[in-house]
Amino acid sequence: MSRDLISRVTDKVVDELKVWQNRPLDRVYPVVLIDAIHVKIREGQVTNRPIYVVVGIDCQGERDVLGLWVGTGGEGAKQWMSVLTELKNRGVADVLIACCDGLKGLPEAITEVWPLATVQECVVHLVRSSLRYASRAHWSAITKALRTVYTAATAEAAEARFAEFEQDWGRKYPAIIRLWRSSWEQFTPFLAFPPEIRKIIYTTNAVESLNARFRQATHRRGHFPNEQAALKVLYLVIRTPQRNRTNVTGRTGGWKTALNTLAMFYGDRITLN
Incomplete structure (x- = not known):
């Protein structure tokens, strides 16, 4: 492949990434899973940088990566606040349950953005x-x-x-x-909650499974020359479906039962539009 063709392909992926990262998300997500991975990026010197990952489960049970964001240093609640605020501005009007790790300040950041959200720490x-x-x-x-x-x-x-x-x-x-x-x-x-809800929200394993694919893709490269290069590789992972799945994250098993139970707890906050 010629350098010119490689450059055109790279530019196309970068353009697609920008559109994807800024696409509107005009819906309610019953469940969001919040996590971060760390990759090596060179900025003068090679440093570990967090990349924030949010996976949403919509009212049809489909899991979708809502975005990727590169942090400036160690994982922090203030940076998560910026990420979550962006998601709300892109149309995530409500989140019923947010599952996250035990990062100090993160539960407060979640409820600042979505005041009615139930925050569940990943067991x-x-x-x-x-x-x-x-x-x-x-x-x-x-x-x-x-x-x-x-x-x-x-x-x-x-x-x-x-x-x-x-x-x-x-x-x-x-x-x-x-x-x-x-x-x-x-x-x-x-x-x-009953078991059908518990098994969905007690762990962020769904996003951790995705993170494992991210790590596999980034490990082979050692470090990245800049933020855009790192995001491009992770975006290509998201674009590549796994076998027997329509998208990289797939559909939540037993979702109809879970949805009916969620409707009992959260009422008209569940919207199927």
Whole structure:
């Protein structure tokens, strides 16, 4: 392929990326999944830069990447506020449930943009963070015990199971107890829902699966010369469907049952237009 042809193809992808990144999103998203990956970008010197990723599940159960944004430094709630505000300006009028990691200040940023949103901290992130404080020899026992907490039938039952966990592990690993207590308000919302909703919102795995494809694509390149080069590669990943899927993220399984349950909880905030 000639350099001229390569240049024209590159310019076309960049133009498509700009249109895609600024496309209107005039709809309600019952669920959004919020996460970030880090890539190496050269700006004088090579540094790790966060790229913010938001996946929305619309009222038809389709998952869609709503945008990609390059951050200026470490992942931060202020930068997330800018991202979420842009999404609202592009037409995301309402979000029912936002699932995110435990980044300090992020729940407040979400509810500043969408005041009625339920913020759910990703349980998988919470468990992984817990294991950072524990000896590997205890990982199996700790994850088994924590599973009884996040699979409890109610928030009250989860509190009882966590009290047992604290009694067994609190003296040895007080940092784990502190982590869960500080996250409790954002951990418990999904416990109010039946299983068909819980399995959709208790983890950001859907966006993490996409991030795994992003990492595979970026790892081969080492680092990028600039932000646009990094975004272009990630956009091409999004444009490339996986086998047996119409788009890169796919459709949410069991969505009709989940939608009916969401309608019971959120009423006319669910719109099927």
